[in-house]
Amino acid sequence: SFGRPRETQLFYSRRIGLGSGGVPVDLPFGARVQGRLGSNQIGLLAVRTGDGEDATDLVARVRHDVLGRGFVGAMGTFSDRPVRPGAIAGGVDFEFPLIIRQRDNLIFLGNAGFSRDSVGGAEGAHYRFVVDYPNDHADIVARFDRIEAGYNPALGFVSQRGIDRLAGQISLTPRPKGPSIVRRWEFSVLEYNVVRAIG
Numbered sequence: 001s002f003g004r005p006r007e008t009q010l011f012y013s014r015r016i017g018l019g020s021g022g023v024p025v026d027l028p029f030g031a032r033v034q035g036r037l038g039s040n041q042i043g044l045l046a047v048r049t050g051d052g053e054d055a056t057d058l059v060a061r062v063r064h065d066v067l068g069r070g071f072v073g074a075m076g077t078f079s080d081r082p083v084r085p086g087a088i089a090g091g092v093d094f095e096f097p098l099i100i101r102q103r104d105n106l107i108f109l110g111n112a113g114f115s116r117d118s119v120g121g122a123e124g125a126h127y128r129f130v131v132d133y134p135n136d137h138a139d140i141v142a143r144f145d146r147i148e149a150g151y152n153p154a155l156g157f158v159s160q161r162g163i164d165r166l167a168g169q170i171s172l173t174p175r176p177k178g179p180s181i182v183r184r185w186e187f188s189v190l191e192y193n194v195v196r197a198i199g
Contacts, residue, residue: 002061002073002075002091002093002111002113003093003111003113003126003128003156004128004145006157006159007145007158007159007160008113008126008128008145008147008151008156008157008158008159009153009156009157009158010075010077010089010090010091010113010115010153010155010156011059011061011075011077011153011155011156012155012156012157015057015154015155015156015157016045016047016049016057016155017047017049019049019051019052019053025049025050025051025052025053026049026050026051027047027048027049027050028048028049028050029046029047029048030045030046030047030048031044031045031046031047032044032045032046039064039065040062040063040064040065041061041062041063041065041071041073042061042062043059043060043061043062044059044060044061045057045058045059045060046058046059049081053081054081054082055079055080055081056078056079056080056081057077057078057079057080057155058077058078058079059075059076059077059078059155060075060076060077061073061074061075062074062075066096067096067097067098068097069097070094070095070096070097071094071095072092072093072094073092073093073094074090074091074092074093075090075091075093075113076088076089076090077089077090077153077154077155077156079154079155084117084118084121084154085118085119086116086118086119087115087116087117087118087121087153087154087155088115088116088154089113089114089115089116089153089154089155089156090113090114091111091112091113091114091126092111092112093109093110093111093112093113094108094109094110094111095107095108095109096108096109104133104135105132105133105134105135106131106132106133107130107131107132107133107134108129108130108131108132109129109130109132110127110128110129110130111126111127111128112125112126112127112128113125113126113127113151113153114126114151115150115151115152115153115154115156117150117152117154118154122150122152123150124147124148124149124150124151124152124161125146125148125150125151126145126146126147126148126151126158127144127145127146128143128144128145128146129143129144130142130143130144136173136175137172137173137174137175138170138171138172138173139169139170139171139173140168140169140170140171141168141169142166142167142168143165143166143167143168144164144165144166145163145164145165145167146163146164146165146198147160147161147162147163147164147165148161148162148198149161149162149198149199160195162197162198162199163195163196163197163198164195164196164198165193165194165195165196166192166193166194167192167193167194168190168191168192169188169190169191169192170188170189170190170191171186171187171188171189172185172186172187172189173185173186173187
């Protein structure tokens with residue numbers, strides 16, 4: 001995985017093995033390797049697609065463990081097919097989970113990605129930064145995405161381009177002190193999703 005699922009994915013596995021109209025096509029050759037080397041997670045995928053699509057698709061992914069549950073990583077993809085030759089995409093991402101006040105979670109995560117549609121084709125980038133405070137007594141998250149109009153990874157999935165998006169929510173979920181038939185209150189204080197078109 002790289003990016004926000006169903007919104008800005010650098011790699012979406014269903015892009016491989018399905019032709020136009022979502023019809024399955026032959027895969028005359030394919031290889032996949034995934035595993036762990038010490039503190040690194042590694043994944044490699046190489047597929048040749050037949051049935052007139054004649055595509056060669058390559059994906060490489062690495063994540064290095066940091067801060068116990070966090071990581072810094074990178075991903076690169078290459079897709080070569082007659083209608084879209086030499087399309088490349090790649091980027092770096094991170095997730096830094098912290099413990100504050102000895103019990104609360106605070107997570108910083110984000111990514112920077114780029115794509116080139118094909119040889120000499122359109123280029124674009126995607127930047128994402130998230131601050132998340134997911135805890136039992138409160139769940140607060142703020143997200144910022146910048147998705148340039150030319151960001152279109154050949155093996156990925158992007159639902160909306162050419163925008164800046166600021167979104168998030170604040171939910172308070174206190175538990176009553178002492179005996180109570182109510183185990184936890186839930187208050188949705190604020191939810192927002194602001195989108196601005198960019199050139």
